[in-house]
Amino acid sequence: MWTDTHLHLDANEYAPDRELVTARARDRDVTRFVVPAVCRANFDTVQQLAHQTPGVFYCLGIHPMFVHNAQVEDLDALRSKVQECLNDPLFVGIGEIGLDGFEPNPDWTRQTLFFYSQLRLAREFDLPVVMHVRRSQDLILKGLRQFKPKSGIAHAFNGSFQQAEEFLKLNMCLGFGGACTFTRALQIRRLATELPLEALVLETDGPDIAPSWIAKERNAPEHLPRIAQVVAGLRGIDLPALSAATQANAIRVLPKLQP
Template sequence: MWTDTHLHLDASEYDSDRLEVVQRAQVLNVTRFVLPAVGAFNFDAVKRLAHDIPGAVYCLGIHPVFVDRAHDNDLQILQQKIRESLNDPKFAGIGEIGLDGFVPGLNWDRQVMFFNAQLKIARDFDLPLVMHVRKALDPVLKSLRIYKPRSGIAHAFNGSFQQAEHFLKLNMCMGFGGACTFTRALQLRRLAKDLPEHALVLETDGPDIAPEWINKQRNAPEHLPRIAQTIAELRNVSLNELSRISQANAVRALPALIHST
């Protein structure tokens, strides 16, 4: 059994595909899905999708790439939606939040303001995180040390071993997916191979970060078992053992996954 700890499903696409994306994955024993929001405009859609998909949970948050188009009162909307969701077993935490130093033209100060405000919300409600961390590992760690959230996942991790150790000390797991399948991704493959077993969870980030065999095409959770095979070979463990490791870490990072049906 596999958990895709990071899957984006657009609402209109989901309706037109009539669950085909999820059904293809379920045939391959991918049975848990984490659906993060990216802005106030899709909070309700993500929640609805999670309730329509067996095994799915959802997170609510404002993505750093979307903060320039967000309104300041979206943070109040986020808090209200969280309050409304606290008793919802499908609600897993705050995400996707973080910092992005890669996309040109983003307002860095506004990113930091939204990130820190959402970390404070996570602390106040004692909620886990799903984080976007791209070319911004040290600034993210700086904020995490201040707000000390309970747990979470640094999605698509691509830092150093030293940075990984700091995330682990802050009770964060790191997400690994399709990028690990490229033989030229030497540092990333070393991380997937050598990090301690309590460090990693599996993800697709579908429809993004496609694995090598569908490079530059649309990614989907049906590819997670083959991605897992690559990581299992790197770690010299069986697929069953990697499944056990990833499942345990995903549940520790996002406890709502325990009860997702």
């Protein structure tokens, strides 16, 4: 049994066949899916998808790559929506939030305003966080140390071992997916191989970050077991052991995933 801890199920690419996407995944024993919001416009969308689609859970947040179009008032809307959803068993945390240093000329001031505001919200309501950490690991760690959310996931982790250790000290898990299936991704594969097993959760980031066997095609959670097979091979363990560990890790940092 597998949990896909990061799936953009409401992306336009999935619009015609959302039920087929999750059905194909369930046929391959992927039974739970975490779908983060990215902006105010899809808060209701991810909530509705979770309630319409078996196995889907959702997060609420404003993604760093969407803050340039966001308004400060959107943070008030997020707070209201979070309060509304606190007792929803399918609402698992604040996400996708974070910082992105990959895009040209990142507006760190604006990104940090939204990131810190959402960390503060997670702390206030004792919620986990699901984070985007592209070329921003140290800045993310600075925010986590300041606001100390209860737990969470650094999605698509690609930092150093030292940075990984700091995330683990803050009760975070690190997400690994299609990128580690490429033999040229040496650092990601070293991390997936050598980090403590308690550090890892598995994800697809579908429809993005496709594994090597579909290259630049649309990614989907049905590929998660084969991604897991690659990770298990790197670590020299069997698939049941990896499944049990990554499921336990996901539940530890996102407790509402508990069956």
